[in-house]
Amino acid sequence: MMKKLLMCIPNISAGLDQTVIEQVADAVRQTPAVQLVNYSADADHNRSVFTYWGEPRAVLEATQAMAVKAINLIDMTQHHGAHPRLGAVDVVPFVPLSNVETAEAVQISRQFGKFMGVQGIPVFYYEDSATCPERQSLVNIRRGQYEGLATKLQDPAWYPDEGPAKFNPKSGAIVTGARFPLIAFNVNLNSDNLDIANRIAKAVRHSSGGFRYVRAMGVVLPSKGIVQVSMNLLNYTQTPLPRVLETIRAEATRYGITIAGTEIIGTIPLGAVEDIMKYYVQAHDFELSQIIGVRD
Amino acid sequence: MMKKLLMCIPNISAGLDQTVIEQVADAVRQTPAVQLVNYSADADHNRSVFTYWGEPRAVLEATQAMAVKAINLIDMTQHHGAHPRLGAVDVVPFVPLSNVETAEAVQISRQFGKFMGVQGIPVFYYEDSATCPERQSLVNIRRGQYEGLATKLQDPAWYPDEGPAKFNPKSGAIVTGARFPLIAFNVNLNSDNLDIANRIAKAVRHSSGGFRYVRAMGVVLPSKGIVQVSMNLLNYTQTPLPRVLETIRAEATRYGITIAGTEIIGTIPLGAVEDIMKYYVQAHDFELSQIIGVRD
Numbered sequence: 001m002m003k004k005l006l007m008c009i010p011n012i013s014a015g016l017d018q019t020v021i022e023q024v025a026d027a028v029r030q031t032p033a034v035q036l037v038n039y040s041a042d043a044d045h046n047r048s049v050f051t052y053w054g055e056p057r058a059v060l061e062a063t064q065a066m067a068v069k070a071i072n073l074i075d076m077t078q079h080h081g082a083h084p085r086l087g088a089v090d091v092v093p094f095v096p097l098s099n100v101e102t103a104e105a106v107q108i109s110r111q112f113g114k115f116m117g118v119q120g121i122p123v124f125y126y127e128d129s130a131t132c133p134e135r136q137s138l139v140n141i142r143r144g145q146y147e148g149l150a151t152k153l154q155d156p157a158w159y160p161d162e163g164p165a166k167f168n169p170k171s172g173a174i175v176t177g178a179r180f181p182l183i184a185f186n187v188n189l190n191s192d193n194l195d196i197a198n199r200i201a202k203a204v205r206h207s208s209g210g211f212r213y214v215r216a217m218g219v220v221l222p223s224k225g226i227v228q229v230s231m232n233l234l235n236y237t238q239t240p241l242p243r244v245l246e247t248i249r250a251e252a253t254r255y256g257i258t259i260a261g262t263e264i265i266g267t268i269p270l271g272a273v274e275d276i277m278k279y280y281v282q283a284h285d286f287e288l289s290q291i292i293g294v295r296d
Numbered sequence: 297m298m299k300k301l302l303m304c305i306p307n308i309s310a311g312l313d314q315t316v317i318e319q320v321a322d323a324v325r326q327t328p329a330v331q332l333v334n335y336s337a338d339a340d341h342n343r344s345v346f347t348y349w350g351e352p353r354a355v356l357e358a359t360q361a362m363a364v365k366a367i368n369l370i371d372m373t374q375h376h377g378a379h380p381r382l383g384a385v386d387v388v389p390f391v392p393l394s395n396v397e398t399a400e401a402v403q404i405s406r407q408f409g410k411f412m413g414v415q416g417i418p419v420f421y422y423e424d425s426a427t428c429p430e431r432q433s434l435v436n437i438r439r440g441q442y443e444g445l446a447t448k449l450q451d452p453a454w455y456p457d458e459g460p461a462k463f464n465p466k467s468g469a470i471v472t473g474a475r476f477p478l479i480a481f482n483v484n485l486n487s488d489n490l491d492i493a494n495r496i497a498k499a500v501r502h503s504s505g506g507f508r509y510v511r512a513m514g515v516v517l518p519s520k521g522i523v524q525v526s527m528n529l530l531n532y533t534q535t536p537l538p539r540v541l542e543t544i545r546a547e548a549t550r551y552g553i554t555i556a557g558t559e560i561i562g563t564i565p566l567g568a569v570e571d572i573m574k575y576y577v578q579a580h581d582f583e584l585s586q587i588i589g590v591r592d
Contacts, residue, residue, distance in 0.1 A: 005589055053589065097589040181588070245577065262579045270589030273569060280576035281541065283558045288589075292477070293301055293349065293393040293566030 003289075005097040005270065006105060007053040008063050011090045012070050013079050013172075015041040015048050020073045027069040028052050031062035046081030047090070053097060060108050063092060064115050067174070071121065076146055076172045084142050086124075086149060087172025089116070091138060093127070094178045098271035098288060101237070102128050105178030113176050117162025122153060122173040125161045129177030135161075138175060146172045183233040183272060184265035185241060187248050188226055191257045194218050197227035200251045204229070204244055211247075213239035226260060236272040242279035299585075301393040301566065302401060303349040303477075304359050307386045308366050309375050309468075311337040311344050316369045323365040324348050327358035342377030343386070349393060356404050359388060360411050363470070367417065372442055372468045380438050382420075382445060383468025385412070387434060389423070390474045394567035394584060397533070398424050401474030409472050413458025418449060418469040421457045425473030431457075434471060442468045479529040479568060480561035481537060483544050487553045490516050493523035496547045500525070500540055507543075509535035522556060532568040538575035 014020045021041050028036045034054035041048035052062060067089045074088035092112065094105045106129045113123040130136040134157070144152050150167035152158045159165045160173065189197060197218030202208045205216035213235035219228050229248055233241060249259055270288055277286050310316045317337050324332045330350035337344035348358060363385045370384035388408065390401045402425045409419040426432040430453070440448050446463035448454045455461045456469065485493060493514030498504045501512035509531040515524050525544055529537060545555055566584055573582050 007588065241577070259578055262577055264577070264579050264582055264586055267586050267588045270587055273573065273587055276577060277569065277572060281537070281558055281560070281572060282555055283560050286560055290560055290563050291566055291569055292303065292563045293584075 004055050004099040004104075005053055006056040006059045006100050006108065007051065007095040007097050008059050008092065009049060009051050009095065010063065010066060010092045011085075012048050012050070012074070013046065013076065013081065013085050013088050013090050014070070014074050015043050015046040015081065020070075021048050023073060024048075024066055024070050025050065027065040028062045031058060031065055033058040034062040042083070044081070045083035046079060047083050047085065056100060056104060056108050059094070060111055063094075063112050067092070067112070067116060068119075071116075071119070071171050075170050077169050079146070084145050085172070086142050086146055087121070087168075087174055089121075089171070089174050091126075092174060092176040094176070095181050095269075096178070096271070097181070097269045098274060102178055102180055102235070105180075109176045109178050113162040113174070116174050116176075117160070117164075119163075121163050121168055121171050122149075122160035122165065123162035124173060124175045126175050126177040127179040131161050141175050149173055180235050181267070181269045183236055183241060183268050185231045185233055185244070186263040186265065187229045187231070187245065188221070188224070188260040188262065189228065189252055189257050190260045191227055191255070192220075192225055193255075193257075194220050194227050196252075196255050196257060197229055199255075200248055201229045201231075203251050204231070204247055211239040211244060214244055236269065236275065240275045240279065241272055242276055300351050300395040300400075301349055302352040302355045302396050302404065303347065303391040303393050304355050304388065305345060305347050305391065306359065306362060306388045307381075308344050308346070308370070309342065309372065309377065309381050309384050309386050310366070310370050311339050311342040311377065316366075317344050319369060320344075320362055320366050321346065323361040324358045327354060327361055329354040330358040338379070340377070341379035342375060343379050343381065352396060352400060352404050355390070356407055359390075359408050363388070363408075363412060364415075367412075367415070367467050371466050373465050375442070380441050381468070382438050382442055383417070383464075383470055385417075385467070385470050387422075388470060388472040390472070391477050391565075392474070392567070393477070393565045394570065398474055398476055398531070401476075405472045405474050409458040409470070412470050412472075413456070413460075415459075417459050417464055417467050418445075418456035418461065419458035420469060420471045422471050422473040423475040427457050437471050445469055476531045477563070477565045479532055479537060479564050481527045481529055481540070482559040482561065483525045483527070483541065484517070484520070484556040484558065485523050485525065485548055485553050486556045487523055487551070488516075488521055489551075489553075490514050490523050492548075492551050492553060493525055495551075496544055497525050497527075499547050500527070500543055507535040507540060510540055532565065532571065536571045536575065537568055538572055 037051045039050040109129045124141045201216035201218045204210040215232040333347045335346040405425045420437045497512035497514045500506040511528040
């Protein structure tokens with residue numbers, strides 16, 4: 001079995017001071033068994049994003065080291081930038097890439113949250129780690145920004161999930177949580193009939209009786225003169241891409257329509273590629289570690 | 297389009313002296329844009345193997361640096377080991393992983409061969425880079441080993457492809473060439489009829505009129521009570537895995553038989569995974585760079 005792969009993509013409120021950014025990157029680099037895949041800074045936003053992955057425990061360790069470094073180096077009382085933010089270590093999402101369930105990613109995010117809370121920083125859990133529905137959305141948590149945080153923390157509805165309900169001027173607050181990687185997947189039909197695309201979308205989407213982790217709608221592609229079932233697959237382990245595609249094929253067949261092609265918009269996690277290999281090649285025991293060119 | 301990925305797996309006649317092995321590894325590590333994926337030494341064979349990949353030009357550069365270092369540090373007059381070998385830099389295969397055609401890999405191996413020949417080392421091209429059929433097989437070229445090389449080089453049939461036809465006692469000779477990665481792929485049939493497995497194998501294999509890059513035979517799997525079409529796919533870009541699998545499915549259907557499952561034995565190159573995604577998911581424009589968890 002291929003080892004577990006968890007990704008972390010923290011957003012830090014430092015995009016101008018290269019020495020700060022490099023020291024934060026080094027904290028990740030120096031953690032064994034974690035790969036810093038890339039990082040980039042935005043001067044206008046005065047903000048930088050780091051992407052790294054590895055086995056969940058190693059990623060937790062790297063994230064703790066990274067956050068401690070950023071908290072030491074960044075002073076929010078001096079921070080200005082165009083992008084909304086709550087704190088020095090602003091948002092820390094944990095995203096499962098392969099062989100990691102949501103529950104494990106939630107647990108990692110909670111361990112990170114506790115670790116930072118103990119250090120006197122208010123922490124909010126969002127997305128799959130949220131402790132109540134109002135906290136699922138980052139936008140909700142971040143409303144009012146750093147400048148409004150002192151007031152917000154006095155509202156019992158916004159007591160933090162970890163750490164003191166007390167404004168920390170230097171560091172602000174941290175939002176962290178697990179979120180499953182979404183796959184934007186579109187299926188093009190050899191038809192110009194939007195009604196049929198909508199019927200098929202209705203058949204596969206959760207809101208109208210379809211698969212639990214599918215959002216779907218029919219759309220017209222005027223440039224191609226065809227219609228499309230445009231989807232978000234919210235959890236590829238629970239509702240695998242091939243099952244959705246084959247259901248669409250079966251539904252299309254009812255109307256005498258074929259699939260012209262599909263599009264994966266943006267990224268797809270390695271674990272979903274493993275599912276697809278197993279499903280279509282019928283290679284029941286296939287493992288990602290068999291792919292050469294993928295670094296273990 | 298995902299960038300080109302060429303792999304090189306040189307075998308070096310040093311498996312005991314850790315400082316030599318590390319210096320050779322460093323030569324690869326220090327080449328920009330090349331990833332040293334792993335390396336291991338075998339003390340009994342007194343031999344080590346390095347695996348690295350990157351864009352073809354970068355891999356050529358790393359290989360030249362690696363070979364110069366090894367040639368400087370290794371003295372074949374002092375070498376003893378259980379494994380057959382011709383020289384200090386014994387065998388240097390170049391293997392396309394994605395977006396690299398055989399022709400380009402051959403060209404890279406030839407550039408490497410010329411580079412080493414100029415330095416006074418006899419070089420033989422093998423596999424897809426061979427200059428005549430007798431030199432395709434490594435076993436043929438290596439017959440007689442280092443100890444027989446002085447005599448072999450006097451035979452006009454074994455004049456080297458590059459470098460002098462003159463024994464170089466310190467370095468021996470180098471064998472290099474391109475070889476396409478082979479996929480060992482087995483298809484299990486819901487049947488115990490070996491005759492049917494053999495008929496299907498015959499339908500898909502090159503030697504009896506089938507696909508150009510397929511070797512196949514029927515075998516019995518006694519433990520499972522079923523039969524299997526056991527194959528080597530010699531060039532997945534020219535004869536893609538899904539086409540072979542679907543042909544087997546169609547042939548099996550003639551006999552009222554279904555496919556129970558398949559096995560990919562050992563490794564599969566990233567490029568083949570891209571083909572499979574495109575074929576089955578019908579994602580015509582899919583690119584490997586969309587997979588998160590694969591390092592670019």
